[in-house]
Amino acid sequence: MTPVTVQAGDGPVILGLPHCGTYVPDAIWDTLNETGRQLADTDWHIDRLYDGLLEGVTTVRANAHRYVIDVNRDPNGVSLYPGQNTTTLVPLTDFDGRPIWNTAPDSDAIADRLARFHAPYHAALQTEIDRVRARHGVAILYDCHSIRSHIPFLFDGTLPDFNIGTNNGTTCSPAIGAATTRICAQAAPFSHVVNGRFKGGWTTRHYAVPGVESIQMELAQSTYLAAESPPWRYDASKADRLRPYLAEILHTLADLAPTLAHSHGGTT
Template identity: 70%
Template sequence: MTPVEIHQGNSPIVLGLPHTGTHVPDNIRAQLNERGRGLGDTDWHIHSLYEGLLPGATTVRATFHRYVIDANRDPSGQSLYPGQNTTGLVPLTDFDGQDIWTTPPSEADIEARRETFHAPYHAALQAELERVRDLHGIAILYDCHSIRSHIPFLFDGTLPDFNIGTNLGTTCAPAIEAAVQEICAAADGYTSVTNGRFKGGWTTRHYGRPAEGLHAIQMELAQSTYLETEAAPWRMDDDKAERLRAHLTSILTTLASLAPTVKGTT
């Protein structure tokens, strides 16, 4: 299986999908314990949730699971949230702080996975962002994520439904952040926050260079907004999903229409 799936479009929007993949090579699966083989920290169904919402959007999707290597972490292994509980480039625990390996990966294993999985994903994402920027003079990376709404190991209480991340406003033009905030705040029955527990992962921080015409914003959805329950077998709730998709469509179409007006702004 190739490490990345690419669908090219002609919109200024590029959807990043680093955590929806569930492929684990057999040799790596053999090193995981039973808990790890459950792949519980997947961004379940996110590629399906966003499919078709914005005709012409480019998508770049990692097919490998984040337990193989996390495509949204700094390849150097540096923490995104120093001093806080989180998971690393190759996670040793799940989001509940529980071990996932029978045989933890060695430094050589991690380096091999960087070259085989992490690097090709980001080479593809970089290429698509540059292609789209060449077409429009701007590219907006919208990084698509989801997570369980209750994870005491990572955060207190209940996570808001929409978690917008721009690394404190540095990764995109203010108009982009404001437009997404406005739509989320107006979504009836949903809660939202900007740069709360999730401020944008390595992808958002690395590619968000507004002065160069590259804007990036991360959306971390609470899985309670579209799953039947936040537990195996992780089934999508069609009614919840359709309600949510209406708001996601509004976000993406607004960003696409906004792109020409923010071209060249910081």
């Protein structure tokens, strides 16, 4: 299987899909334990949830599972959240803190996975960012994530439904953050937070350069799954209540592109 799948659109918005892939090469699968083989920390069906919401959108999807290597982590292994429980470049545990390997990868194995999976994903993402920015004067990177709403190992209590991450306002213009927050705040009965437990991963932070607006959306999986447990079934009725708000966010960000391009000195 190819490490990344790209669907190139002609609009200004790019959807990053780093964690919905479930591919695990056989040699790596053989080293996972029973817990790891459940692949419980997948962003289940997040690609389906966003499918068709915005015409002309570009999508960049990692196909390998995050247990193979997490493409939303610093390739140098620097922690996103120092002092807090989190998972690493190649996770050693699941989100509940349980070991996932019979044989954990050594440094050579990690280097191999960086080359085979992490680097191609980011090469593809950078190519699409450059292409979209050249066309529109700005690229808007919207990184799509989801997670169980109750994970005591990672956070206390219940996660809000919409978790907007801009690394405390450093990864995008105020207009992007404000527009996204306004839509989420009006999306009854869903709850939201800005830069709460999830402030934006390595992707959101790494690509936040002039000419690129970058924002992460972490959704509680309770908003669109039948249950946050196997078999992780997509609930179309739940999703249909959520999707209009996601569509409104994406359309609003796309509509902001000409103004943002002007502010970055670009043209449309």
